[in-house]
Amino acid sequence: MASLKVNIPIPAPSGSPAFTQTLKVCLAASAYGVPAQFVKVSGQTNISLEVPKENKILIEANAIVRYFATIGSRPWSKSGEEALKDFALIEFEESGQGIRAADVANNVVSKANFPTDPTLPPSPAEIILFSTLWDLASTSTSDGKSTLSSWFIRIIGTEWAKIGIEQAATHTSDKPDKPATKSAGKGAGKGAAKNTSALVDDTPREMVQRIKEGTDMKIRDPNESILPVPGERNILITSALPYVNNVPHLGNIIGSVLSADVFSRYAKARNYNTLYICGTDEYGTATETKALEEGVTPRALCDKYNVLHAEIYKWFDIGFDYFGRTTTDAQTEIAQDIFLNLQKNDFLVEESMTQLFCEKHQGFLADRFVEGTCPKCGYEDARGDQCDACGLLLDPFELINPRCKLDGTGPIKRDSKHIFIQLDKLQPEIEEWVNKTSEEGQWSRNGRIITESWLKTGLKPRCITRDLTWGTPVPVLGYEKKVMYVWFDACIGYVSITANYTKEWEKWWKNKDEVKLYQFMGKDNVPFHTVVFPGTKIGTREGNWTMLHHISTTEYLQYEGGKFSKSRGVGVFGNNARDTGVPPSVWRYYLLSSRPETGDTQFVWQDFATKNNSELLANLGNFVNRLIKFVNAKYAGVVPDYTAWTNDPSFDQYKESVNALLKSYVEDLENVRIRAGLEKAMAVSAEGNRFLQDNKLDNALFTNSPGKAAAVVGFGLNLIYLLSALIYPYMPATSESIVKQLNAPPRSIPDVWDVGGLLPGHVIGRAEYLFSRIEEKQVQEWKSRYGGKQEAAVQDTKKGKKKGKSAAKQHAAKKQEEATKPASAEIFTTDVEVRPTV
DSSP states (O other), rough: OOOOEEEEOOOOOOOOOHHHHHHHHHHHHHHTTTEEEEEEEEEEOEEEEGGGGEEEEEEOHHHHHHHHHOOOOSSOOTTTHHHHHTHHHHHHTTOOOOOOOOOHHHHHHHOOOOOTTTTTTHHHHHHHHHHEEEESSOOTTTTTHHHHHHHHHHHHHHHEEEEEEEEHHHHHHSOOOBBSSOOOOOOOOOOTTTTSSBBBBBBGGSSSBBBTTOOOOOOOTTTSSOOOOSSSSSSEEEEEOBTTTTTOOOOHIIIIIHHHHHHHHHHHTTEEEEEEEEBBBSHHHHHHHHHHHHHHHHHHHHHHHHHHHHHOOOOOOTOOOOESSSSSSHHHHHHHHHHHHHHTTOOOEEHHHEEETTTTTTTTTTTEEEEEEETTOTTTESSSSSSSTTTOOOOOOSEEEEEEEETOOEEEEEEEEEEEOHHHHHHHHHHHHHHHHHHHHTHHHHHHHHHHHHHHHHOOOOOOOSSEEEEEEEESSSSSSEEEEEHHHHTTHHHHHHHOOTTTTTHHHHHTTTTEEEEEGGGGGGHIIIIIIIHHHHHTTTTOOOOEEEEEOOOEEEETTTBBBBBTTSEEEEEEEHHOOOOHHHHHHHHHHTOOOOEEEEEEEHHHHHHIIIIIIIIIHHHHHHHHHHHHHHHTBBBBOOOOGGOOOOGGGHHHHHHHHHHHHHHHHHOHHHHHHHHHHHHHHHHHHHHHTTTTTTTTHHOOOHHHHHHHHHHHHHHHHHHHSTTTTOOHHHHHHHHHHHOOOOOOOSSSSSOOOBBBOBBOOOOOOOOOOOOOOHHHHHHHTOOOTTHHHHHHHHHHHHHHHHHHHHHHHHHHHHSSSSOOGGGGGSSSSOOOOO
């Protein structure tokens, strides 16, 4: 049946005759299954129906209702019409007088014997009466029972009524007031039902949902702790704990928290029992150094930056189940317990090590408290752990002309006692575990290579204490002025943060048979998670520790051919991304589509704009917006009956293509191939555009082949619903916008897709744009704003290299001479000690 054009008078506010007319026709179209196209017409007083094939126009609402009953696809009961004949209600209403008193209306309804078969549509008389009484108050009989209310409740509970009411609200200038669920009192007149509890939801588009059972994603109660469930798939996810002393830049975000968030959201969309925890890493030298620079205490600094980090991650839609910090009582308790277990099992040893000591302020200098000239490039402000100019990892003894960061004094060498974990004794067990787990967990390639390199070189004892005040206290007599070294302490932060989330933390961390641990980080953090932390847990001899299952690592994200630098104003940091006004979904998409998985990648503004305009806007945005607008315009937002075409052979190729992509998508995400999964999701969107194009969904198809048009719409809407689930891990806000437009709950990610998530009769919401175009002038503005002093920094580095060339040569010659000397106790610290960015 071709769609019939219904002209609606505008304005038509609630309570007006025009609204009542519109409500009658909308209810009838819904009840009898008549495809109607509603068009708003200003200045018209009556609703009208154009019937071109019969060469007539109906201009009275009751007549349109009766006409829809005769041509509709759903048969109705004649008994409902007979029930009202004795009261001449229809003739009375058609005369224009209407029902003016609620007691008359109540009398009519109480004496009429309406049929109650819920499978049959109502009679035209019932629709006319219901619409007329909608804006009159329901009344009650003398015994307190409301016959009218019970009838209203039965009608409003039907699907056809919900759809009709929603359509009337959508197509008029004001949504109708809603009748009360309880009696307003005998004799109440028009308006008595207003401002009381409603039978209909406040949000019109949420009034009707026809969703296939089993397609929705389980939403957990945020007030209940997530705990492992025996027999279920329990997944524990951590991302490297961001260090608290600065604002995270885009490289930090993609390298850990964003990548972990994608996998967490994927696991939850598969309805796995999943916990994602993170927090700020707050102890160590870097915090003390930054606190000195800002003139505050380390605690005050941590409080400030913990909030700042949390705000940035919230803006980026990072969905931690809990975001904590390492400076807690739980951290001290758990770290000290692990330490004492290692000591009890004879895996700790005390040794003397030579450190740099500042005689002026009488303190040992941690690596970052020493500055000097880099022996490789001659940069004069290299730190004791790394040169910012050339990236060389350093030992403070390698610096030329070292100086104390606090007062500029040249330090001396002095011995200090420290405690070392004997990784060499643990290597056989660590190696056996790595060989087995790296295969079972399908570790990322760079994670395997870095780990194998450490093991092949041979593990050495590593110092796990430092001469600092800001850190976890060492539970050994004589070490009251020392703390645990942060790279040993930081990984334990995952456990303590979980302990601050739930007192039952051991169900996650000491439950190796029920829980799989997935960890995400940049490549510089790999050995601490694949060697040191696992070795620490093995050394406690508590055999039930939850061990790493899969490690997902990234290379580096560079900025426009250079490095991110907060001090030089180079690159985009978390707060900068927010300041551009570009939505988080676009940032997430760009970072994830450029995720540095097998090699370093570049952030390039021009590429950023291109991906937004050509991929998000032209592909995903176009598919969703085009179809939802069509359904709103042609079907009044109601999903048509597409079931007759569900198994049409012409659709098979599209189903097969979508399911092949879906299968590949699931395989990618199960194996934590983040970037590849996003490519598959966008390919599904491209298939949706191809489907609409091939099937030529337009006005001609809607008019000439209504059955085919309904099928294309049903197929397309259900593909959009699937797509909302596939992009949820990557762009949660965009996914939420799509399900809002579909008026549906969040969808789970299936193994196999078939048309039928959104059922015929489901009312969708209104179309909204998902993305906006990024113009060239914006690109140029951002490049200028965030380019900083990058070129100047490059020139400074070149000058530094030239100036320090001779000093570097002299230092190299000295190191060659020292290489022939016997080894000392410093052998315990000569293996590379990269400061983890956890």
